[in-house]
Amino acid sequence: MNLWQAFKTHQGKPINKWMHYFPIYERHLSGWRNKNLTFIEIGVSEGGSLQMWQRFFGPMATIVGIDIDPKCKAHQERDIHVRIGDQSDTKFLASIIAEFGTPDVILDDGSHVMADIWKSFEFLYPKLSKNGLYIVEDLHTAYWEQFGGGVNNPGSFINISKTFIDKLNADYVPGVITQDFMTRFTFAISFYDSMVVYERGVIPIKSGIIVPSE
Numbered sequence: 001m002n003l004w005q006a007f008k009t010h011q012g013k014p015i016n017k018w019m020h021y022f023p024i025y026e027r028h029l030s031g032w033r034n035k036n037l038t039f040i041e042i043g044v045s046e047g048g049s050l051q052m053w054q055r056f057f058g059p060m061a062t063i064v065g066i067d068i069d070p071k072c073k074a075h076q077e078r079d080i081h082v083r084i085g086d087q088s089d090t091k092f093l094a095s096i097i098a099e100f101g102t103p104d105v106i107l108d109d110g111s112h113v114m115a116d117i118w119k120s121f122e123f124l125y126p127k128l129s130k131n132g133l134y135i136v137e138d139l140h141t142a143y144w145e146q147f148g149g150g151v152n153n154p155g156s157f158i159n160i161s162k163t164f165i166d167k168l169n170a171d172y173v174p175g176v177i178t179q180d181f182m183t184r185f186t187f188a189i190s191f192y193d194s195m196v197v198y199e200r201g202v203i204p205i206k207s208g209i210i211v212p213s214e
């Protein structure tokens, strides 16, 4: 069963996802099924998405939801952990890592406010496992002022993510673009309608290989 089928046949609590996210989830997440992974979703709301993820990833997954609303604690189940706190509170985020260990996949579906998205990303992205994934969804808010966004706002998560494209290519212009964590530990950044997906990797300093011709 793919994730779309899991969503369509879901009979549990309400899920709050856009339909066009499913092929994107499938592309990036299907390889993680039935693995020993730690998945964190920021934003629990009515609890249905955590149930869907649990069903999708399978019995070996540790599913963790975090939410600022104490009512969300009610969505804790046997194999679904819910912790209450603010996604912009790094002490709270550190307590999640301390409790559940290195996360493999983080999905930010929380406040959708640029400052909060950045605070969580800045703290959690370096904490991912070496091939981990960080997904931020509902990024149409990056274009909306009431969420701290705006087409030309440098603080929008879309605009911040665009600057990281240069970090992936920093080895080719030493002294011009500074090589940093993003350069050495990001395999890819994918942009979609309302979503950005960061794939962690371990990237050696570039050296070209020339295959000798016969």
Ligand SMILES: C[S@@+](CC[C@H](N)C(=O)[O-])C[C@H]1O[C@@H](n2cnc3c(N)ncnc32)[C@H](O)[C@@H]1O
Pocket (backbone or CB within 6 Å): 014, 015, 016, 017, 041, 042, 043, 044, 045, 046, 047, 048, 049, 066, 067, 068, 069, 085, 086, 087, 088, 109, 110, 111, 116
């Ligand atoms: C869009 S809903 C989550 C929907 C859920 N992931 C789903 O797919 O069904 C957003 C949730 O983020 C929570 N939230 C808002 N601000 C937050 C913050 N600063 N830290 C953590 N959670 C927050 C809200 O309480 C709300 O439950």
